[in-house]
Amino acid sequence: DAKTTQPPSMDCAEGRAANLPCNHSTISGNEYVYWYRQIHSQGPQYIIHGLKNNETNEMASLIITEDRKSSTLILPHATLRDTAVYYCIVRVPNNYGQNFVFGPGTRLSVLP
Amino acid sequence: GAGVSQSPSNKVTEKGKDVELRCDPISGHTALYWYRQSLGQGLEFLIYFQGNSAPDKSGLPSDRFSAERTGGSVSTLTIQRTQQEDSAVYLCASSLDGSSYEQYFGPGTRLTVT
Numbered sequence: 001d002a003k004t005t006q007p008p009s010m011d012c013a014e015g016r017a018a019n020l021p022c023n024h025s026t027i028s029g030n031e032y033v034y035w036y037r038q039i040h041s042q043g044p045q046y047i048i049h050g051l052k053n054n055e056t057n058e059m060a061s062l063i064i065t066e067d068r069k070s071s072t073l074i075l076p077h078a079t080l081r082d083t084a085v086y087y088c089i090v091r092v093p094n095n096y097g098q099n100f101v102f103g104p105g106t107r108l109s110v111l112p
Numbered sequence: 113g114a115g116v117s118q119s120p121s122n123k124v125t126e127k128g129k130d131v132e133l134r135c136d137p138i139s140g141h142t143a144l145y146w147y148r149q150s151l152g153q154g155l156e157f158l159i160y161f162q163g164n165s166a167p168d169k170s171g172l173p174s175d176r177f178s179a180e181r182t183g184g185s186v187s188t189l190t191i192q193r194t195q196q197e198d199s200a201v202y203l204c205a206s207s208l209d210g211s212s213y214e215q216y217f218g219p220g221t222r223l224t225v226t
Contacts, residue, residue, distance in 0.1 A: 034213060043116075043203050043217025044155065087154070097143060097168050097210045102155035 004088045009107040018075040020106050022088030025069045031092050033064060035073050037084040078110045116218035118204050124224045125194055133189045133221045137206030144187050145215060146179060148200040155203065161187060162210045194225045
């Protein structure tokens with residue numbers, strides 16, 4: 001699986017958009033980009049995933065560059081409850097289990 | 113509906129003792145994963161179950177670690193002769209099947225080896 005690089009921490013003002021970057025310059029053509037987050041003292045929670053098209057759901061938007069070497073997770077209106085560690089993972093999906101490799105992630109602090 | 117549950121929530125044990133950690137996945141989920149998270153670190157994959165079989169045990173750190181799953185449901189992770197470096201939060205996740213990207217995590221068991 002391709003390696004990802006994320007900033008260790010970011011701050012965002014409540015109500016503003018949080019833009020979390022992820023670099024995956026060695027990504028291969030069939031690897032997807034997945035985002036999970038982990039709120040303090042809880043297990044990780046799935047947010048969104050994509051291959052090459054931009055994706056949006058009720059939680060967030062995922063913007064993937066045309067060369068797929070980087071992506072950005074966007075939380076459009078961050079709230080205090082979005083304070084968490086955000087993990088960017090790239091992986092080829094298969095039918096034999098998705099043993100995700102969670103790196104150190106980005107610790108997002110949403111400030112009042 | 114009920115999510116993934118794990119027990120105990122906290123476990124303190126003496127070095128050298130054996131411990132058993134339990135995971136109850138979401139009903140109907142055939143895939144089950146164990147991860148561990150050391151203090152301030154990311155998650156480390158341990159083992160994946162599809163039904164009762166474990167096609168991927170590649171993350172188990174030593175032969176002191178073992179896991180089983182019965183009835184396609186409950187799973188138990190056993191650590192024998194615990195060491196201080198085994199101290200971590202052990203997380204269990206389940207998903208609909210092995211191809212599903214959305215894993216549902218339990219709250220974890222915090223293991224402290226003294």
